[in-house]
Amino acid sequence: MSLEPNFEHLRARAVESLFHHLADACVGLIVVDRDARIAWIGDRYLELLGYSGNPDDALGRPVEEVIPNSQMRHVVESGQSMLLDLMDIKERTIVVTRLPLREDDGTLIGAIGFALFDRADRLRPLMSKYQKLQEELHRTRQELAQERRAKYSLSQMIGNSDPMREVKRLARRAAQLDSTVLLLGETGTGKELLAHGIHAASPRAGAPFVGVNVAAIPENLLESELFGVAPGAYTGADRKMREGKFQLADGGTLFLDEIGDMPLPLQAKLLRVLQEREFEAVGSNKVVRVDLRIIAATSRDLDALVRERQFRADLYYRLNVVPITLPPLRDRTEDIGSIADRILDDLAFTAAAPSRELTAGAIAVLEDYDWPGNVRELRNVLERVSAMTDDPALTRDHIRAALPRTAGPAAGGDVPLRSAEGGTRPLSDVLKDTERAAIVGALSRTGGVKAKAAKLLGISRASLYERMEALGIKEDAQGAV
Numbered sequence: 001m002s003l004e005p006n007f008e009h010l011r012a013r014a015v016e017s018l019f020h021h022l023a024d025a026c027v028g029l030i031v032v033d034r035d036a037r038i039a040w041i042g043d044r045y046l047e048l049l050g051y052s053g054n055p056d057d058a059l060g061r062p063v064e065e066v067i068p069n070s071q072m073r074h075v076v077e078s079g080q081s082m083l084l085d086l087m088d089i090k091e092r093t094i095v096v097t098r099l100p101l102r103e104d105d106g107t108l109i110g111a112i113g114f115a116l117f118d119r120a121d122r123l124r125p126l127m128s129k130y131q132k133l134q135e136e137l138h139r140t141r142q143e144l145a146q147e148r149r150a151k152y153s154l155s156q157m158i159g160n161s162d163p164m165r166e167v168k169r170l171a172r173r174a175a176q177l178d179s180t181v182l183l184l185g186e187t188g189t190g191k192e193l194l195a196h197g198i199h200a201a202s203p204r205a206g207a208p209f210v211g212v213n214v215a216a217i218p219e220n221l222l223e224s225e226l227f228g229v230a231p232g233a234y235t236g237a238d239r240k241m242r243e244g245k246f247q248l249a250d251g252g253t254l255f256l257d258e259i260g261d262m263p264l265p266l267q268a269k270l271l272r273v274l275q276e277r278e279f280e281a282v283g284s285n286k287v288v289r290v291d292l293r294i295i296a297a298t299s300r301d302l303d304a305l306v307r308e309r310q311f312r313a314d315l316y317y318r319l320n321v322v323p324i325t326l327p328p329l330r331d332r333t334e335d336i337g338s339i340a341d342r343i344l345d346d347l348a349f350t351a352a353a354p355s356r357e358l359t360a361g362a363i364a365v366l367e368d369y370d371w372p373g374n375v376r377e378l379r380n381v382l383e384r385v386s387a388m389t390d391d392p393a394l395t396r397d398h399i400r401a402a403l404p405r406t407a408g409p410a411a412g413g414d415v416p417l418r419s420a421e422g423g424t425r426p427l428s429d430v431l432k433d434t435e436r437a438a439i440v441g442a443l444s445r446t447g448g449v450k451a452k453a454a455k456l457l458g459i460s461r462a463s464l465y466e467r468m469e470a471l472g473i474k475e476d477a478q479g480a481v
């Protein structure tokens, strides 16, 4: 489009006077060419910079030789403007704007920069508030990252038996791959510990490790806990977006513990995340993309759950990419002594007390026991022994006194079949006592954790509560046997 001659004149004058006005009003004005060499620089700018040479000598020199922290080169290289930036010159902070200069056909020929205020004082209160917030954010992020970082490494996984060596070998290999890992094994075998270890040995180690116990979260809250909630998604929802665990774990590892307890409707949503790495928050239709590794764990028999149609087969295959099965303690008795030593050291450290030793007899008793609650139960027993005696050496008798007397949930060996008078007791009484012993035994083995005790007994959490009430077993019944 051709302009009227007087318009063209007007435009040329506007550009010219703008340039002069800016040169007057600004503390600094600078023009550089395509190679970031100074084509023009205002005297006041040179003065501010403390430049003592001849102003003409500055021309043609690379901009950084005159303004060491200049960003003009970045503007000519990227072709992007920097509309508002702060630059420190000596003790002063000035506000600068940098714009690329182009020919009419768009060819980049250089850049122009102005220091718009001679003092950034007016912006100071705003800037210091901003800086303080930035610092706070940085600190909080660091603390959070520290918190989310894996707490344990693979070296904390004690055990030199063949099965444990194989587990650690698989875990190291899984750490290097980015695939989904499925950890299987009885309760208390160290699945969570191993998940931390895999994350810590993986390239994602610097990013968050976020764990979720699927069984511990009520079903109606699980979706929002995992996927987050959009602002105002339901009455009472936050006005801001609440991030779910998937977003919190972005870049890192998400550990889904007790995956076998995932409700069916959510299994479909999880499957989609595994396939496409995307999902929508509750109450939102905006797709969120994440980049994370999933480690899932369960002590339940997933094959059986699939057969019973409680677990989706397609989800099972997606999770079962790198399966690792943790062996029960009874299948690696040679590890018991070294794990027990480590636990005793931990306990002594926590209590700031001297460490205890296990006699050979004590180790033999530990090795002889069946350990249905695995390493967690071993820890509970050693805690109990430590509380029972101050002796520095723990003997066979100490251990025997702390081990549950019932050998397993189904055993009723200690329940008397005859009454005090010598007569046969009614079957209903014997059954009740047997049931009580089994429940108290399971609670003892799991340190009072009811979800786990229910699992050991093969009943639901709700029926455990029901049976405890019916049999008059107190909530804190662990260790009662």
Ligand SMILES: Nc1ncnc2c1ncn2[C@@H]1O[C@H](COP(=O)(O)OP(=O)(O)OP(=O)(O)O)[C@@H](O)[C@H]1O
Pocket: 156, 157, 158, 159, 185, 186, 187, 188, 189, 190, 191, 192, 193, 194, 257, 298, 299, 339, 342, 375, 376, 379, 452
């Ligand atoms: N090999 C091991 N060496 C040292 N400590 C271990 C080992 N295995 C497990 N532990 C400890 O035993 C306890 C139980 O382990 P963890 O919670 O990892 O088991 P889990 O298999 O995830 O149990 P659950 O299925 O019940 O959730 C933890 O205190 C853990 O640190």
